[in-house]
Amino acid sequence: MTRKPDPMHLLLHQFPELTITGLAxxxxxxxxxxxxxxVYGVLQLINFAHSEVFMFGTFAxxxxxxxxxxxxxxxxxxxxxxxxxxxxxxxxxxxxxxxxLLLERVAYRPLIKKKAPKIIALIxxxxxxxxxxxxxxxxxxxxSAFGLGQRLSxxxxxxxxxxxxxxxxxxxxxxxxxxxxxxxxxxxxxxxxLLMMFLLETFVKRTRFGKGIRAVAQDPEAAAxxxxxxxxxxxxxxxxxxLMAGVGATLYMIRIGSTTAAGxxxxxxxxxxxxxxxxxxxxxxxxxxxxxxxxxxxxxxxxLGDSWKDVTSFVLLxxxxxxxxxxxxxxxxxxARA
Amino acid sequence: MSGRLGGLLRRKxxxxxxxxxxxxxxxxxxxxxxxxxxxxxxDFGGVLFDAASYALIAVGLNIVIxxxxxLDLGYVGFYACGAYTVALLTEFHGHWPFFLALPAAIVVxxxxxxxxxxxxxxxxxxxxxxxxxxxxxxxxxxxxxTHWLGASQGIAGIPPPPSIGQAPDPANGVAGGLFQVxxxxxxxxxxxxxxxxxxxxxxFGVADAIPFYWLVLTALFIVLIADRLVxxxxxxxxxEATREDEDAAEVxxxxxxxxKLLAFALGAAIGGLSGSFYATQTxxxxxxxxxxxxxxxxxxxxxIGGAGNRWGALAGGVLVAYLPERFRSFSDWRMLVFGVALMxxxxxxxxxxxxxxxxxxxxKVEAKIExxxxxxxxx
Numbered sequence: 001m002t003r004k005p006d007p008m009h010l011l012l013h014q015f016p017e018l019t020i021t022g023l024a025x026x027x028x029x030x031x032x033x034x035x036x037x038x039v040y041g042v043l044q045l046i047n048f049a050h051s052e053v054f055m056f057g058t059f060a061x062x063x064x065x066x067x068x069x070x071x072x073x074x075x076x077x078x079x080x081x082x083x084x085x086x087x088x089x090x091x092x093x094x095x096x097x098x099x100x101l102l103l104e105r106v107a108y109r110p111l112i113k114k115k116a117p118k119i120i121a122l123i124x125x126x127x128x129x130x131x132x133x134x135x136x137x138x139x140x141x142x143x144s145a146f147g148l149g150q151r152l153s154x155x156x157x158x159x160x161x162x163x164x165x166x167x168x169x170x171x172x173x174x175x176x177x178x179x180x181x182x183x184x185x186x187x188x189x190x191x192x193x194l195l196m197m198f199l200l201e202t203f204v205k206r207t208r209f210g211k212g213i214r215a216v217a218q219d220p221e222a223a224a225x226x227x228x229x230x231x232x233x234x235x236x237x238x239x240x241x242x243l244m245a246g247v248g249a250t251l252y253m254i255r256i257g258s259t260t261a262a263g264x265x266x267x268x269x270x271x272x273x274x275x276x277x278x279x280x281x282x283x284x285x286x287x288x289x290x291x292x293x294x295x296x297x298x299x300x301x302x303x304l305g306d307s308w309k310d311v312t313s314f315v316l317l318x319x320x321x322x323x324x325x326x327x328x329x330x331x332x333x334x335x336a337r338a
Numbered sequence: 339m340s341g342r343l344g345g346l347l348r349r350k351x352x353x354x355x356x357x358x359x360x361x362x363x364x365x366x367x368x369x370x371x372x373x374x375x376x377x378x379x380x381d382f383g384g385v386l387f388d389a390a391s392y393a394l395i396a397v398g399l400n401i402v403i404x405x406x407x408x409l410d411l412g413y414v415g416f417y418a419c420g421a422y423t424v425a426l427l428t429e430f431h432g433h434w435p436f437f438l439a440l441p442a443a444i445v446v447x448x449x450x451x452x453x454x455x456x457x458x459x460x461x462x463x464x465x466x467x468x469x470x471x472x473x474x475x476x477x478x479x480x481x482x483x484t485h486w487l488g489a490s491q492g493i494a495g496i497p498p499p500p501s502i503g504q505a506p507d508p509a510n511g512v513a514g515g516l517f518q519v520x521x522x523x524x525x526x527x528x529x530x531x532x533x534x535x536x537x538x539x540x541x542f543g544v545a546d547a548i549p550f551y552w553l554v555l556t557a558l559f560i561v562l563i564a565d566r567l568v569x570x571x572x573x574x575x576x577x578e579a580t581r582e583d584e585d586a587a588e589v590x591x592x593x594x595x596x597x598k599l600l601a602f603a604l605g606a607a608i609g610g611l612s613g614s615f616y617a618t619q620t621x622x623x624x625x626x627x628x629x630x631x632x633x634x635x636x637x638x639x640x641x642i643g644g645a646g647n648r649w650g651a652l653a654g655g656v657l658v659a660y661l662p663e664r665f666r667s668f669s670d671w672r673m674l675v676f677g678v679a680l681m682x683x684x685x686x687x688x689x690x691x692x693x694x695x696x697x698x699x700x701x702k703v704e705a706k707i708e709x710x711x712x713x714x715x716x717x
Contacts (some may be wrong), residue, residue, distance in 0.1 A: 046464060048634075050598070107681055117686030119409065123641045124684035127632045130677025137671060184610035269471070269630065276468045313478045321469055325461050 011302040016179035018298040019099055024146050024186045024255065026294020028191030031248030032271030034200060035100070041217045041281035042237045045118055048125035049103050051130035057096035057137065057249025058259035059071020061088035062165040063155055071154050075168040078184050078254075085254060091177070092253075093246030100242025104235055137261035164258040189251045196247055196297070197287045200240065204283065209236055217281070225294055231299025251313035266310075273317045279327025288328055292316075367538065368548045369521045377663050383537075383547035389659040390554040391612045396639040396655030397561055398608025398650055403637065404538055404646035404694070405600035406567065407581030408459070409467040412474025414634050414685045415454070416606040418628035419447040420613025422481065425493040438612050447610025448603045453668070455602035459595060461582075473519060474633050482625040492624025496617050498542035499553070506543030511548035515541025515549070542618075550619040558652075561608055565648050570603070577601055642683050644690025646697065653692055 011018070032054050039047040043332060064087050078085075101294035107128040111121050135142065143152045204210035214224035216233045224230055232314040252267075253259065270293065278289025293313055300312025346352055367375075368383045377385045400626040402410045413635065420462045423443035427434040427523050434442075458469045481487045498505075506514030515538025523532035537548045568574055579587035588594050635658055643654020661679060689697055 040464075044464075046467065054468065074447045096586060107685075110685045111688060114685075114688050119403075119641055119645070120688045120690075122683050123638045126638055127529050127680030127682075127684060131681065132677075134671075134674035138674060141670065158430065227696075265630070276465060280464070280611075284559055307483045309484075310478070311476055314479075315603070316478050317472050318469055321461050322457055323464055325465060 007303040010014055011299060013046040014180070014302060016178035017163060018302055019188075019295055020177070020182055020186050021234065022295035022298035024294070025298070026274075026291040028248045028252045028255075028267070028290075029190045029271045029274045029291025029293055030193050030287045031196060031244045031251070031269060033275035033290050034197070034283065035284060036236045036272050036275040037280050037286040038213075038241045038244075042213060042234060042277070043108075043112070045108070045121050045122075045271070046125070047103075047241070048268075049107065049129040049132060049156075050100075050241060050245065051264035051271070052129050052136075053096050053103065053264075054245040054249050054252075055133070055136065055259065055261065055264030056099045057092035057246040058240075058263065059163065060091040060095040060246070061085075061250050061253040062085040062163055062259060063089045063090040065165045066154055066165045071166055073164070073166045073168065073299045075170045077170045077172050078188065079271055081167050081169050085250065086170070088253070089247065089250040090247045093243045094204045096246035096249060096285045097239050097242035099132065100245070101235060102239040104238040108234070108238075109231070113233060118145075133261055133264070139261075159281075160261060162258045162260045162263075166255055168257045182316050185254060189255060190254065192247060192322060193290070196244060198281065201242065201283055203240075209233075229294045270313060274315060277317050277320050277327055280331040282327065285327055285329035293326070361425035365552060368551060369519060371522045371524055371532075373524070374391075375413070377660075379433070380663050381547060381590060385553055385586060385663045387547045387551040387554060387593060387615075388663070389656045390551055390558055391615055392553060392636075392639060392659035393652045393655035394561060394612040394615075395636050395655055396643060396651040396658075397558070397565060397606045398612070399552070399636050399640050400645060401565065401568075401577075401601050402605035402609070403640050404648075404651060405574065405577040406583065406598055407476065407577075408601065409464070409596060410470045410602070411467045411630075411633050411637060412470035412472070412477075413600070413605070413609055414453075414630070414633040415470075415474035415477035415558050416447045416451060416609035416629045417613040417616070417632070417636075418477055418518075418623075418625075419450050419606075420610025420614075421617035421623045421628075422487060422493075423447070423610070424614040425615040426487070426620070430488060430493050430497045431653070436618050441609070443610050443614040444607050446614070448607040451597065451603040451606025455599045455606075459466040459598045459602060470564075471630060471633065471689075474628075475630060478625050479627050481628075484615070487624075490625060492510070492622060492626070494622045495625065496621045498618055498621070500543070501538070503538075505535075506538050506545065508540045508545050511715075513541070514538045517689045524553055544621065547619060550615065554615050557611060561611070562648060569648070572595065573600065575709075578713070600671065621703060638680055642690060644692040646694035647692050649694030650690050653717070656688070659692075 032050065035050045035053065036047060040052070041043060062128050068084050068087065102127075108121060109126045111124055137160050140149065140156040143156045145151050169185060171185040173181035173183050174187065175182055197278070204213055212223070212228045212233045213236065215226065215228050216230050220230055223233075248271075271290065274289035274293045277285045277290070277293060279286070280283025280286075293316070296316050297309055298314050301309050303314065324330075342667045347501060368386050376382050395413070399410065399413050402413070420443045423446045424436065425710045426432070427439040427442055428436055454470075454473050458466060458473065461469055481491045501514055503516045504512050504514045508513060517539050519520070519537035519539055521532045521535040521537065522530050524530060526532070539548050539553050540549060542549050542553075556610065560681070569577075576587070576592045576594075576597045579590065579592050580597055584594050636655075639654040639658040641654070642657065644650025662672050662676050665675050683691070688694075689701065693701075
């Protein structure tokens with residue numbers, strides 16, 4: 001542990017940098033957190049397998065880059081890589097969406113149909129999370145079982161090891177605040193999260209589907225009586241969560257550039273923490289929770305050192321819940337603020 | 339049929355000898371070399387030790403989840419607390435004998451349960467789950483970053499409990515223990531008693547996990563008896579009331595917070611107990627062991643088995659420890675198989691494999707009401 005001589009000085013000195021990069025990382029948390037919060041708002045279930053939905057998205061981005069670019073790694077700036085990244089975004093959203101829908105169909109719907117206790121859905125989700133993580137971790141074996149091991153070797157080899165995207169994005173500094181030069185990647189991440197948040201909230205507030213979601217969140221039985229197809233609504237909720245995780249996965253890969261089969265776990269926990277911190281079931285809460293978590297975590301690194309980063313985030317969570325037992329903004333997907 | 343069998347089993351003349359037989363069988367299990375059950379790919383004594391430890395954990399966590407209805411996703415923290423207390427006292431910072439460190443570990447985990455429970459138990463429901471999960475992670479991360487606790491390298495060389503008689507030392511031909519118990523071996527039928535393969539009684543060594551299994555099993559039986567006494571007392575009823583409707587219980591004069599805290603502390607103590615056995619058996623503790631996934635597995639054990647029923651929780655614990663070992667021949671695929679199995683079990687028996695008798699009654703009544711309503715609707 002290398003602790004700097006004067007942590008407070010370090011914090012103040014690097015304040016702009018820590019804050020901006022914290023917001024950028026927080027954007028990824030926020031986008032994953034939206035998936036947790038949507039499902040919780042509608043079903044009051046903690047979707048423990050959502051981290052794997054995100055993980056599949058990160059692989060989709062890396063695979064697309066591999067398919068277009070080939071295995072030789074190169075670093076490009078954001079404009080040069082834009083084409084690959086856009087395709088990667090689409091692929092990530094599609095794959096994450098499919099995984100999320102699959103999850104709903106296999107792990108949740110049978111239990112919802114049986115009106116099972118909520119806690120058992122948690123176990124089913126944990127089982128699904130294990131299975132999904134293992135499918136990704138064993139993808140080399142699975143590919144060779146289908147006789148595709150050779151042809152797909154660029155995509156599947158070393159399935160348990162970190163998988164690096166061949167195209168790394170080189171951030172380009174745009175302007176500076178204090179002593180930190182804000183890069184285009186920082187801006188992209190924060191703006192993308194805000195934009196997705198805005199689109200999602202508009203969707204939930206203004207469209208017929210959104211009305212259905214709010215209705216089921218508020219009172220599933222009454223909604224059913226009013227002719228809302230609750231199975232559809234649940235499916236839609238999972239799909240939206242998956243799409244948002246796909247966007248988050250793309251941003252994550254732009255910034256970090258590498259992923260692993262087990263890599264979803266920690267991010268999932270962080271995102272879930274963010275969702276709870278903001279007020280689970282509340283869309284804006286997820287955004288605020290994610291951003292706050294990202295920023296405070298970065299400050300924590302400056303003050304306490306890198307190895308205490310995760311402790312900072314959990315201590316923050318505990319403190320916030322002690323002061324506000326249902327999160328910063330409280331629960332509210334059902335309680336229509338429209 | 340099952341009613342008559344149940345009635346027969348509940349009669350004292352039948353149930354007591356049967357129970358004794360079952361207990362004897364469970365103790366003898368590692369020596370019997372039973373087909374199918376015995377794991378061929380990993381040391382059966384070790385597997386049984388794990389299974390008994392998980393069962394102990396599940397019974398402890400069942401108090402928290404099943405009786406008091408508190409979803410604790412950070413239970414691994416208490417497991418770690420127990421393991422580390424033993425590691426610190428017997429190896430890292432002292433040379434206490436194990437059986438002195440054990441009560442200390444129980445006290446330490448109980449106190450840590452109280453400390454963590456006091457602020458967090460005011461948070462309800464799913465929020466409690468995430469807060470406890472956070473605390474579980476905090477414990478692990480603090481261990482990882484603290485040199486006094488062995489940091490990320492962990493603590494190695496934790497001594498086994500003191501043996502009665504000599505300590506086993508197979509390299510020098512010392513069998514150890516009070517006396518030796520021979521295993522059975524069906525491959526050499528009819529000479530089934532395998533004198534070449536013996537396990538020392540109360541002789542704890544690295545080579546043989548079976549004495550540790552017996553130790554945990556004994557602890558498990560003691561805990562089960564205590565659990566039964568507590569569950570059937572005023573405390574058990576207070577937990578049940580709190581779980582079913584916290585506000586109503588409070589209005590009826592149950593100090594719910596205090597009882598929840600008690601459940602939390604008792605559960606923690608049992609987790610710590612299991613952790614201490616883990617430390618002394620594996621001789622090595624490292625923070626990498628005590629990850630969130632383990633907490634999830636513990637919760638899964640309780641819920642899959644049947645939260646609220648101690649036998650269900652016990653069965654769940656055994657299952658969760660045993661299945662991955664049994665599937666070891668699938669090697670890399672076993673976690674995949676396990677994940678799918680967990681999911682299928684959850685979908686197949688949403689109430690757990692052995693739900694508490696109360697839940698079964700409720701389900702039966704609900705089915706009856708449903709049937710009656712269906713009749714009236716069709717008329």
